Amino acid sequence: MTDRAQSLTDLSATLGALLGLDIKPEWQPKVQSFLVMLAAAADQYVHLPLDDAHDEAAPVFRPGPPLAVPTPDKIDNAP
């Protein structure tokens, strides 16, 4: 196992707890292999010199007026 894979193994248990997930031990190998796959994917673009001029919450082609944004009051009272 690479250093990164080992780090992900260690982190997944901690993150699972933080997220409130009850991850069974037998699920861990596949969860970790997917994390490694996602890390490899992110490696392809995460270093690129893109700044907040490229920020885009998506959808990318939406014409017309902006979507309604919930007010802080609505967010505070969200279920």
Place this chain on the structure above:
Amino acid sequence: MTSRHATALEMAQAVASGGTTATALAQAALSAIEQRNSELGAFTDVVASRALVRAGLIDKARASGATLPPLAGVPFAVKNLFDIAGLATRAGSKINRDNPPASADATAIARLHAAGAVLVGACNMDEYAYGFTGENAHDGPSRNPADLERMTGGSSGGPAAAVASGMVPFALGTDTNGSIRVPASLCGLFGFKPTFGRLSRAGAFPFVASLDTIGQLARSVGDLAAIYDALQGADPRDPVCQPPDCRPLAASLGLGLDSLRIACADGHFASGATPDVRVAFESLTDALGITTRVSLPQADRARAAALVLTAAEGSTLHLQRLRARAADFDPDTRDRLIAGAMIPAPWVIQAQRFRRWFHNEVMNVFTTCDVIFAPAAPITAPRLGQKTFLFDGNEIPVRAHLGIYTQPISFIGLPVVTVPLKRQPGELPIGVQVIAAPWNEAAAIRVAREMERRGLTAVYSGG
């Protein structure tokens, strides 16, 4: 009467002319489902009573001399993530079956009803649309009518099996990363993924809000256009659905290729496919005389970013279900969603920034051409249960990577028609993506129609 593999428009014409009745078509579809669903795994829910009542109303309307709508009497199916009034919207899951029944039909179903089409049931899919195989741990796999031991592709696998087998002439699916285009390719059907935001998703269970698109699988380009025209129009129930226009696509069908600049995608899309896919693709481009090659810059990175955004957004959507009922997920879906929930924020934010960059670059490419060809899938249908395939000499997972050519395109919301290529007897289906600029569905449909007219396409019509 109409044949089992008649198109939707042929069926509508037969009903309108009195050659058959809507009731007869509904009964034929229900009978085909009854006879073949146990081997194909296409349908999970059948709404026979509703279909026969609806068909009876259409027949009454015709008998009274009323003008029939364009798809009057045509049976259709939907992926089981669309709301159907009275049914729980399962979205391929076990968990959602505990939800209350939907109180109303999804907008897309309501619009097809207004066009006269008759819903006969809901179809199998990868759980929560997270997969390209058409396999489902709860409902079993959908099976490819071209070879029952092979995958349909997914996640709209059940709809593809239903249409390819002739149970229904068309079905609605959804496409987030390739979930219409991959099964269309593997099953030998036309597939249509319009521009992101073109068609209403209201009443369709979501997966990745910034990528989800609804669309259809069908047996002809004319059907694609007629169905699309029935579905078109803004919808206040889906705030993302704000198309800039609403022009009938059927009017574009006869325009041919005049003035269209057509190119093939190079780079990412020209590597990795198996020889049969490459040969089929090159034969097509030779037949059409396409010599222009274009590069979609950094398409491999676009695909990687789409993979990460999908995992992050999908996991966010399902986090509460993962907390409460993780053991009730399909294990293949659950483990990917759990991993997605753990993604560091910079991976997501950079993926969104990269989407904007990639969008700008591809818009520059569309100043030099109107339509771009690319393969739809790197391989023909894998065997059921197959976990990996070879891509450029590397063994990679089927479930995550069958969409390797479709993901960069949907990442920036482009419209695509998937076209089934003509094949020799015994060969498995292969499809090609016909890609256009945002909102320019007409260009893609014109090219697909011309390919069909020239005999370069073949919809699966076997057993």
